[in-house]
Amino acid sequence: MRIGHKMKALAAAVVMGLAAGAANAQVSGNVVKIGVLTDMSSLYADVGGPGSVLAAKMAVEDFKAKEKGLTVEVISGDHQNKPDVGSQIANKWYDAEGVDVIVDTPNSGVALAVNQITRDKGKLFLNSGAASSDLTGSKCSPNTIHWTYDTWMLANGTGGAIVRTGGKSWFFLTSDYAFGHALERDTSEVVKKTGGTVVGAVRHPLNTQDFSSFLLQAQASKAQIIGLANAGGDTINSIKQAAEFGIVKGGQSLAGLLVFLSDIHGIGLDKAQGLIITETFYWDLNDQTRAWSKRFAAQSGGKYPTMVQAGVYAGVLHYLKAVAALKSDDGTKVAAKMKEMPTDDPLFGKGTIRADGRKVHPAYLFEVKKPSESKGPYDYYKTRATIPAEQAFRPLSEGNCPLVK
Amino acid sequence: MSTQALFGQLLIGLINGSFYAMLSLGLAVIFGLLNIINFTHGAQYMLGAFVAYFLMSKAGLGYWWALAIVPIVVGVSGVIIERLMISRLYKLDHLYGLLLTFGLALIIEGAFHHEFGSAGLPYSMPEQLAGGFNLGFMYLPVYRAWVIVASLVICLATWFVIERTKLGSYLRAATENPTLVQSFGVNVPRMITLTYGAGVGLAALAGVFAAPIYQVSPQMGSSLIIVVFAVVVIGGMGSILGSIVTGFALGIVEGLTKYFYPEASNTVIFVIMAIVLMIRPQGLFGQR
Numbered sequence: 001m002r003i004g005h006k007m008k009a010l011a012a013a014v015v016m017g018l019a020a021g022a023a024n025a026q027v028s029g030n031v032v033k034i035g036v037l038t039d040m041s042s043l044y045a046d047v048g049g050p051g052s053v054l055a056a057k058m059a060v061e062d063f064k065a066k067e068k069g070l071t072v073e074v075i076s077g078d079h080q081n082k083p084d085v086g087s088q089i090a091n092k093w094y095d096a097e098g099v100d101v102i103v104d105t106p107n108s109g110v111a112l113a114v115n116q117i118t119r120d121k122g123k124l125f126l127n128s129g130a131a132s133s134d135l136t137g138s139k140c141s142p143n144t145i146h147w148t149y150d151t152w153m154l155a156n157g158t159g160g161a162i163v164r165t166g167g168k169s170w171f172f173l174t175s176d177y178a179f180g181h182a183l184e185r186d187t188s189e190v191v192k193k194t195g196g197t198v199v200g201a202v203r204h205p206l207n208t209q210d211f212s213s214f215l216l217q218a219q220a221s222k223a224q225i226i227g228l229a230n231a232g233g234d235t236i237n238s239i240k241q242a243a244e245f246g247i248v249k250g251g252q253s254l255a256g257l258l259v260f261l262s263d264i265h266g267i268g269l270d271k272a273q274g275l276i277i278t279e280t281f282y283w284d285l286n287d288q289t290r291a292w293s294k295r296f297a298a299q300s301g302g303k304y305p306t307m308v309q310a311g312v313y314a315g316v317l318h319y320l321k322a323v324a325a326l327k328s329d330d331g332t333k334v335a336a337k338m339k340e341m342p343t344d345d346p347l348f349g350k351g352t353i354r355a356d357g358r359k360v361h362p363a364y365l366f367e368v369k370k371p372s373e374s375k376g377p378y379d380y381y382k383t384r385a386t387i388p389a390e391q392a393f394r395p396l397s398e399g400n401c402p403l404v405k
Numbered sequence: 406m407s408t409q410a411l412f413g414q415l416l417i418g419l420i421n422g423s424f425y426a427m428l429s430l431g432l433a434v435i436f437g438l439l440n441i442i443n444f445t446h447g448a449q450y451m452l453g454a455f456v457a458y459f460l461m462s463k464a465g466l467g468y469w470w471a472l473a474i475v476p477i478v479v480g481v482s483g484v485i486i487e488r489l490m491i492s493r494l495y496k497l498d499h500l501y502g503l504l505l506t507f508g509l510a511l512i513i514e515g516a517f518h519h520e521f522g523s524a525g526l527p528y529s530m531p532e533q534l535a536g537g538f539n540l541g542f543m544y545l546p547v548y549r550a551w552v553i554v555a556s557l558v559i560c561l562a563t564w565f566v567i568e569r570t571k572l573g574s575y576l577r578a579a580t581e582n583p584t585l586v587q588s589f590g591v592n593v594p595r596m597i598t599l600t601y602g603a604g605v606g607l608a609a610l611a612g613v614f615a616a617p618i619y620q621v622s623p624q625m626g627s628s629l630i631i632v633v634f635a636v637v638v639i640g641g642m643g644s645i646l647g648s649i650v651t652g653f654a655l656g657i658v659e660g661l662t663k664y665f666y667p668e669a670s671n672t673v674i675f676v677i678m679a680i681v682l683m684i685r686p687q688g689l690f691g692q693r
Binding site: 044233303 | 410414417418420421518520523524526530536537543546548549617618619620622625628629660664667668670671
C-alpha cells in the first residue's frame with residue numbers, strides 16, 4: 001500500500017517534470033549551467049582558477065540574467081592539470097549534471113581532451129585559459145570557441161618583435177606537453193620566417209622546481225635569445241634562476257613567450273623588468289578595463305585579473321547574449337549564433353568570432369616596467385605597440401581547420 | 406657531450422642534492438627517533454620560506470636574520486603539533502601518524518593557497534651572495550655555492566650530534582628502549598618533542614635556503630616532498646648518514662638525467678627507488 005502511494009507520487013512528479021520541461025523545452029533543465037573547469041590548486045591557479053570562477057559569476061551578474069528570464073548557474077571543478085581528470089569531470093558534467101558549457105580550462109592537454117568530448121556531445125567549450133593554436137587549427141571544432149589568446153598570437157607578437165630588434169638566434173626552454181610543443185613550433189616558424197635561426201631546445205617536465213641544468217644548456221648554446229615556451233610557476237622559476245646564473249648579464253636575453261600579470265607579481269619587478277610580452281588584456285588599458293578590474297580585485301583579495309580571467313568574463317557575457325537571442329542553450333546552435341553575432345564587451349571592445357572558432361581582437365606588446373617606474377602593486381606594464389586584430393591572430397586560411405573551406 | 410658540460414651538470418646535481426639531503430635528513434631523524442613518517446615535512450619547508458618572506462616584508466628583517474629566526478619559529482610550531490597531536494599516536498601503528506601528518510600538510514598548504522594563491526611571492530637574494538664565479542666550465546652563482554657548503558656543514562653537524570655525542574646516544578637509546586632510558590632519569594617525552602622540533606627546524610631552514618632561488622609558493626613543498634621520500638626510502642628509512650649520502654648522490658643522478666634525457670628527469674629517482682626496493686628492500690644504508 002505504501003509502495004503504491006510512493007509510486008503514484010513519483011509518477012506525478014515525473015509528469016510534472018515533463019510538463020515543466022515541455023513549457024520551456026529550449027533551455028535544458030530550465031537552467032543555463034556554466035561549468036568552470038580550471039586549475040584550482042597548482043601552477044595555473046592564479047592565471048585562471050578561483051579568479052576565473054569569479055569572472056564567470058561577474059558576467060552572469062552584469063548580464064542581468066534574471067531580468068531576462070534566464071536562470072544561470074555557475075559551478076567549478078579542478079582538473080589538476082591531468083587530461084584524464086579533466087575528461088572525467090567534463091563527461092560527468094555533461095551527462096549527469098546538465099552542464100551546458102565548459103569555460104576556461106588552462107592547460108592545453110586538458111583543453112584538447114575537453115574539445116573532443118564537447119564536440120561528441122554537441123555541447124559548447126568556451127576556452128580562455130589554454131593556449132594551443134591547434135584548438136582552432138587542425139583540431140578545430142564547431143563546438144569550441146577560443147577566446148583570449150593562442151600560441152600563434154604569442155609567437156607572432158613577442159617572437160616577431162624580438163627578431164625585428166635583432167634577436168636572431170634562439171634556444172627554447174619548453175614545457176614538455178601539448179602547450180609547450182605548440183608554442184615552440186609556432187615561435188620557431190616566426191623566427192625562421194623573419195630570418196632568424198633556432199639553435200636548439202630542451203624540454204622540461206611540467207611543474208619543475210629547478211631549472212639550473214636546463215639554463216646551463218641554454219647558456220652553452222650561445223643563442224642570443226632564450227625563448228621560454230612554458231607558463232605559470234615554470235616561467236617564474238626560469239626567470240628567477242636565469243637572473244641568478246647571470247644569463248642576462250652574460251649578453252643573452254630572455255623571451256617570456258607566455259607571461260601573465262600574476263607571474264610578474266610573483267617574480268618581482270627587479271628581476272622581471274624589461275621583459276617583452278604579448279597579452280590581449282591589461283587592467284590599465286582604459287576606463288572600462290580599470291573600472292571592471294577594480295571591482296574584480298575587490299572580490300578576489302586584491303588580486304588583479306589576468307587576461308585569462310578577463311577572457312572568461314567576456315566569453316560568458318557573449319555566450320549569454322547568444323543564449324538569450326536564441327532562447328536555447330543547445331551547444332552547436334549557440335556556437336553558431338555566437339559566431340554570427342559581433343562581440344562587444346568592456347574588456348576586449350568590439351570583435352568577431354571566425355568560422356574556425358577563433359575570437360579576434362587586438363593584442364598588445366607590453367614591456368615590464370622598472371621598479372622605479374611602477375606606482376605600486378600591479379602597475380607593471382607599459383604599452384610598446386598595439387597589434388591590430390587582423391594581424392594579431394593566424395590568418396583563417398593558414399590554420400588547416402577542416403571547418404574552413 | 407663535452408667534459409666541461411659534464412662538470413657543470415655534476416655541480417648542479419650537487420646543489421639540488423644539498424636540498425634533498427637537508428630535507429631527507431630531517432625526515433630520517435624524525436623517523437629514526439620517533440617512528441613517525443612526517444608527511445608535514447614539505448609543508449614545514451614551505452612554512453620556512455613563507456616565514457622568511459614575512460620577516461622581510463613585515464618586519465624588515467633580511468635573509469641572515471631569517472636563517473636564525475625561521476628554524477626556531479617553525480620548530481616551535483612543530484613542538485606544538487607534536488605535543489598536541491602526534492604524541493597521542495606513538496602507541497598506534499605508523500599508518501596513523503602518516504595519516505595525521507598528511508592531513509596536516511593538506512590543511513596548511515590549503516590555507517596558504519587560499520590566502521596567497523599559486524603564483525608565489527618574490528624574495529630577493531641577499532646582496533652579499535649575489536653574483537657568481539666563472540669556473541671556466543660553468544658560471545657558478547655565489548648563492549648556490551653557499552647552499553652546498555652550508556648544507557654540508559649542517560648535515561655533518563647533525564650526523565655528529567646524533568652519532569657521536571652523549572645527547573645523541575641518549576636519543577638513540579631512547580628509541581631502542583624508552584622505559585629503560587627514562588629509569589636513568591632522562592626525560593624521554595621532552596627529548597622526543599625537541600627532536601621533532603629540531604627535524605622541523607631543519608625543514609624550515611631548507612625553506613629559507615630555497616626562498617631566493619625557487620618560487621615562494623604554497624605548493625613548493627608538495628612538489629619536493631615526494632622526491633625526498635624516495636631519497637629516504639633509497640637511503641634506508643631512519644639512517645642518518647644514508648639520507649645525507651643518498652640526497653647528494655640522487656641530486657647528481659637527476660642532474661645527469663636532465664642533460665642526457667630531460668624528459669625523464671622527474672621519474673629517474675622513482676625508477677631507482679623501485680630497483681632498490683626490489684634488490685635491497687631495507688634501503689642502501691638500512692640495517693636488517
